[in-house]
Amino acid sequence: MHPKHPPISGKLPVFMHGADYNPDQWQHDPAVLEEDIRLMKLAGCNVMAVGIFAWAALEPEEGRFEFGWLDRVLDRFAEEGLYAWLATPSGARPAWMSERYPEVLRVGANRVRNLHGHRHNHCYTSPAYREKTAILNAKLAERYAHHPAVVGWHLSNEYGGDCHCPLCQEAFREWLQRRYGTLDALNAAWWTSFWAHTYTSWSQIESPAPHGETMVHAHNLDWRRYVTDRTADFCSHEIASVRPFNPELPVTTNMMDWYDGLDYRRFAGLLDVISWDAYPTWHDAADDSRTAAWFAFNHDLFRSLKDKPFMLMESTPSLTNWQPVSKLKKPGMHRLSSLQAVAHGADTVQYFQWRKSRGSSEKLHGAVVDHVGHEHTRVFRDVAELGGTLAALRDVVGTTTPARAAILTDWDNRWAVRDAQGPRNCGVHYEDTVMDHYRALWSLGIPVDVIGSEEQRDLGRYALIVAPMLYLCREETGVRLERYVSDGGVLVSTYWSGIVDERDLCYLGGFPGPLRRTLGIWAEEIDALYDGEINGLVPAGAKGGRSEQGRAAAEACGNGSGGTAHGDVARGGQLRLSREYDARELCELVHLEGAEALAVYRSDFYAGRPALTVNRLGAGSAYYLATRAEPTFYGDFYGQLSRKLRIPRALDAELPAGVTAQVRTDGATDYVFVLNFSGSGQTVPLDGRAYADAESGEPLDAAELTLPANGSRVLRRAAEG
Structure with a gap:
């Protein structure tokens, strides 16, 4: 049921552990390479990402290539049993290119061309940039694609940003012509009759600009989609320049946490493995659970892109140099945060950076090897200890995450x-x-x-799908979710859903548009609350929650109780709230059209009207939360719902606040990661099953675990059928 995935590279069928390595910065001192190799082996590191920003070192002048330094690095790696993700250096181009080919420099939304500098300051449309990238990439691939130390291609670095130059304007128009075919179709989709913005020529269309057009929302949305497609096309261009030399080498590119600028799902089909860069702001509160949950979400997002293990390509072994407050990791946090990535599906733990740069903007960014240059540091010890842990957990490599719940989010909905x-x-x-x-x-x-509405995956694998604030909801998404619920699934949706279609045009005939039948409600209005203004959810039928006035209001808005069958939790019985909860920000006024009210509003002119509903459709149920509730509501709601749906937990026990458990499995053995982000020591109950420590193999005799602050344990147990 849970087949084990093959390792990312057959050359290295264990956890990859390493860092970004920049030997091009140390060519003046050959002794550095030898010392680095000694330290890499001492730290239990086995792979480095090499050459990410090395274009000027590889091609110091146009057409003159220098590979001797890279030959030495890769040859020494091969001799010492070390490996490399070889990078294409397109993330920052050399000065000679900007001087000779100014078209490669980006133009901002203000239509001003940038000067040379920074990184990712280049135009993905520029023929000159594409040509020079393809030439260098091909030379790298021709020379190293079969090198014994090379395990794969690290394409560029953190693709991002957009360009508004004349070349990109024309490319945008061509993209729109392919999408819409005719100007009439574009004008209808963009609703350009608004403010007399109708286009009569393709040449009139430009990208959104602060001193031009920004108020046509479908225009803004299509520009963001175009930027994703243009960047993905450049990624494909890079792949095409290296793939033919050895089709067996996997390709990846490092992504950023739920990055707003690109729809990463468009890249999933291009890449062999997903990788991303995680830089949490640990220790910014009394406990780290909120930060940990955000990064857990991202780990799940990137694992879900290809539904298989991913790579943690960058993390800091110490501190950053760019966060508002660059905190040191407290004792235990390096292991804890690294194992969190593994718990959610990472088969690598890698860092930025191996050795600290001596100058420029990242000279004070954390690294495995500090400026002092030796292994006698706290950070190096943390890294070496984690290297030992990863070696002991090699059986976890390739295992799957048995998710029976899913969160549905789309980038274009977010935009x-x-x-x-x-x-x-x-x-x-x-x-x-x-x-x-x-x-x-x-x-x-x-x-x-973490799934998307356009993915072609079987929704029936999930007992629960949560679709918060699905404002942009395609008709076909509504059809799929209706079928999912009718076939026995449970859907949870919220206020501000089903408002517009993929063209950002409002649905006519009543919100939530294509979700209306599934949810069994009509959302007539939405009330915005000021910051500090509070309403509340009161359990339906509770004293004070169904006053005569409130009951009359609920019945006036449609159907009162909603019938006898509604409220069943996919045959699991009625879900009932046992207390009141505060509500903030948005309160939607809904009519019941077959659904039943589980909770009603506490105050204001809509007191007593439905605030939480459930609709029974076919074999399944659909819940609708019409307001933003206080945080404790969600824990209580999903705790009750998951029990009724019998959704498995990593540990079938009540976890202390700030402690989570995650599981990976190969179908025969489960690996349970118990992670303490609470900021203090915790005692964690086990669930009565037979456990052993996954690192040592020693059986656990106790009925509970004791974890210190920032503590973590990996347990092993037999998997259930």
């Missing part, structure tokens, strides 16, 4: 939510809303996939 004007222009907090739901499941130790 559309942000662009929408009203009801709260001070913020509807889409990301926070997603995290309210995710964090509740994470706190319960329930594995979660």
Whole structure:
């Protein structure tokens, strides 16, 4: 049921442990390479990402290539049993290129061309940039694609940003012509009759600009989609320049946490393995659970892109140099945060960076090897100890995450939510809303996939799908979710859903548009609350929750109780709230159209009207939360719902606040990661099953675990059928 995935590289069928390595910065001192190799082996590191920003070292002048230094590095790696992800250096180009080919420099939304500098300051459309990238990439591939030390290609570095130059303007118009075919179709999709913005020529269309057009929301949305497609096309261009030389080498590119600028799902089909860079702001509160949940969500997101293990390509072994406050990791946090990635599906733990740069902007960024240059540091010891742990856990490599719950999020929905004007222009907090739901499941130790509405995956594998604030909801998404519920699934949706289609056009005939039949409600209005203003959810039928006035209001808005069958939790019985909860920010006024009210509003003119509903459809159920509830609501709601749905938890026990458990499995053996982000020592109950320590193999005789602050344990047990 849970087949084990093959290792990322057959050359290295264990956990990859290593860092970004920049030997091009140390060519003046050959002794550095030899000392680095000694330290890599001492730290239990086996792989480095090499050459990421090395273009100027590889091609110091146009057409003159210098590979001697890279030959030495890779040859020494091969001799010492070390490996490399070989990078294409397109993340930053040399000065000679900017001077000779100014078209490679980006143009901002203000239509001003940038000067040379920074990184990712280049145009993905530029023929000159594409040509020079292909030439260098091909030379690297021709020379190293069969090198014994090379395990794969690290494409560029953190693709991102957009360009508004004339070349990109024309490419955008061509993209729109392919998408819409005719100007009439584009004008209809963009609703350009608004403010007399109708286009009569393709040449009139430009990208959004601060001194031009920004108010046509579908225009903004399509520009963001175009930027993703243009960047993915450049990624494909890079792949095409290296792949033919050895099709067996996997390719990846390092992504960033839920990066707003690119829809990463468009890259999943291009890449052999997903990798990403995680830089939490640990220790910014009394406990680290909120930060941990955010990064757990991202680990799940990147694992879900290809539904298999991913790579943690960058993390800091120490501190960063760019966060508002660059904190040191407290004792235990390096192991804890690294094992968190592994718990959610990472088959690598890698760092930025191996050795600290001596100058420029990242000279004070954390590294395995500090400026002092030796192994006698706290950070190096942390890394070496983790190297030993990863070696002991090699059987975890390739195992799967048995998620029976999923969060549905789309990048274009996120963009559309942000662009929408009203009801709260001070913020509807889409990301926070997603995290309210995710964090509740994470706190319960329930594995979660993060999925998209356009993915072609079987939704029937999930007992529960949560779709928070699905503002942009395609008709076909509504059809799929209706079928999912009718076939026995349970859906949870929220306020501000089913408002617009993929063109950002409002649905006519009543919200939530294509979700209306599934949810059994009609959302007539939405009230925005000021910061500090509070309403509340009261259990339906509770004293004070169903006053005569409230009962009359609920019945006036449609159907009162909603019938006798509704409220069953996919044949699991009625879910009932046992207390009141505060509500903030948005309160939607809904009519019941077959659904039943589980909770009603506490106050204001809509007191007594439905605030939480459930609709029975076919063999399944669909819940609708019409307001943003206080955080404790989500824990209580999903705790009760998951029990009724019998969704497995990593540990079938009540976990202390700030402690989570995650599981990976090969179908025969489960590996349970118990992780303490609470900021203090905790006692964690076990669930009566037979456990052993996954690192030592020693059986556990106790009925509970004692974890110090930032403590972590990996347990092993027999998997259940």
